[in-house]
Amino acid sequence: MTRTEQPFSLILPSDPVCKTLYAEKENKVQSTCEVLRSGMILLRNYLSLSEQVEIVNICEELGIGPGGFGQPGYEDGRKLQLQMLCLGRYWDPQTRYSKGYGFKVPQIPDKFISLVETALEDSQSFIKSEEDQLPWMSPNIGIVNFYTATGRLGIHQDRDESWDSINKGSPVVSISNGDSAEFLYGDERNKLDEVVLKSGDILIFGGKKSRNIYHGVKAIIPNSAPEALLKASMLRPGRLNLTFRQY
């Protein structure tokens, strides 16, 4: 991964007093649980405003430090259209999972581990049929992506984890913050459904039927982030997505 010349900051310069005031004005929207397909669950509005602000702050702290955000790319110079921060293990499209190069990869903060585990527990208790049930996992790797308004992520499968993890359908847990994304998914690369992932949503996909789905981010919807989040966190325009898995 090429480290950007200047460390990449998620946050716009702001007045700290104003931040606190907005963070206190919490207005939690009702969350819902939706089965998109067998093994694919969307927890809508799952995160409160203060949880979203905390996620931005934790990612900012890790992201501007050593081993922080960078724009990963290929040997031929092509780059992914996003800024990436790896947790637990380094990943880039060229070398896949590796130890990284000359910097320590930050560990997944405990806050994120417990958030992922709670979301997975909630999904498991929502799923009634044995056949559609999601296997348990405790995350040890995470990827944080920041997309600006022109950011996107090509259609791919998540298949760089261990054979054991993929084979048992260990779920991927994806947390969205900031601007919404048009997210594509399906069994075939050329036949995809679309769902809009919004700030505070958690998407989970796993099990035999959905762990290997093709998916990608078609587009970011500009100016769609909740105003309260922007005011409370000073997150720059764009989308912050965190995905967690067990290696």
Ligand SMILES: O=C(O)CCC(=O)C(=O)O
């Ligand atoms: O940003 C997203 O919603 C998807 C991220 C993703 O697919 C990945 O990191 O593998």
Ligand SMILES: [Fe+2]
């Ligand atoms: Fe992915």
